[in-house]
Amino acid sequence: MHKVLLVDPNRQTRAKNRELLDWNRLGFVLEDDAVETMSISEIDRYTLVLIHMEGAESYGMKLCDRIREGSRVPIVLMGGKNDFELARKAIYYQVSDYLPSPVSAEELTACLLSVKRRLAIEGAADSKALPSPPSALGALPSASLSIIEKVKEYVDVALHQNITLKEISNILHFNCSYLGQKFKIHEKMTFNEYLLRQRMERAKYLLEHTDMKVYEIANEVGYSEMDWFYKKFKAYTGVSANEYRKMISFTA
Template sequence: MPSIVLVDDERWVRTALRKVIERSESPYQVVKECANGQEALDWLDYHEADIVMTDVKMPVMDGLTLVQLLRERPKPPEVVMISGYDDFQFVQFALRAQVVDYLLKPVEVDDMRKCLETIRTRQSAGGTTDAPTPVTAGNEREESPIKLAVRYIQEALPGDVTLQEVAAKVHLNPSYLSQLFKQQMKMNFIDYVLEQRMERAKQLLCRTTLRISEIAERVGYSDLAYFSNTYKRITGMTPTEYRKGRV
């Protein structure tokens, strides 16, 4: 049975995580609980584990140091960081260290289930990649979370699309996806969605004779004035000015 090592200096947290893992109905089993990173490393010197779930802040050896030392091993286990802090520096470190997920306490059953499904898919595919691979069907399995996120955004537009919704689709924590998105797309999630709406508006302005109000509605804006102001802020021109310049 696939195995998990829990690393947290608070026993009640480890107990809670164990119960969440059990309730997730995944095939993974907790085989060891450790109070700090050094204790986990000592145990892993003589045992193997598929996953290490570690807190960030701990005495003796913290989770950041533990992750760095695990990455130096020939066959490191998958790592999930669990923290009570939605801290940019911690999330940034997790991205650089190719941590599978960054879960916030208290961890919900659904979040744990999605995280473990992601790891199971990665391991079934034969290894890790530069970014977590979500559980999907068919040829989607080989796509990165960002490629999948972009595809979901494209499919959802011009309807409403939120970070939480897309994060659920690609089986990642919203905070983790937000930082991953900014790192790989060089812009934040909201700006990307807005840019895509305006690109669709541009196409409609150039290729159709639809009224501006109709175009606004088609790209998700019920308020014409708000659409026009947003369009001008992004492109430097109002929709009417843009259309006239393309004629």
């Protein structure tokens, strides 16, 4: 079981968040406490910090800053405004996910399962403790790799929004063409190809693990026009979103 620290200054919404999900069934033990009085070592007792910041976005960002002073524990922000500047700050603090208000049970479930999957992958990698194999990464400066990771983190957090490499380049103060070339060398695909893959893989995951409507999933992965989402999904998987869900249900 993963220990989750729920931070919410509002007693009423804190109670609602506790009742929003069957946390134990998902493999999480939910606790709430005043993170302001905790030491970094105490925060690291948790595998995830969930910060509800509806109406208190500044408070949530200050908590992220304090936590990141000495801890890399995964952070999920929920209940904030659907605002680009907030998402940008969330990327700076390397949060695992940013869920704007209103947050549905299905959306939060998908987020938690995604974090749980990442933790399992990281745990398996740590347990193997194998040396990294030689690769083409040595041909790139370490600073470039850092920038590329920031680009990928941005995509992960802001996947529900309209994303362009030019916009990211401006935020990171990089030349767009230069960043696009570096990204292609590192990822063996263009930025747009990577973005499409991330959108489609997230959509597949949500179709498999949640009861979200297809139009809700389309919005979650950055498509406001359903026809465009349907076209992209079918081109990527060979079947429509509804057919894909039926196939998964049949084989489960």
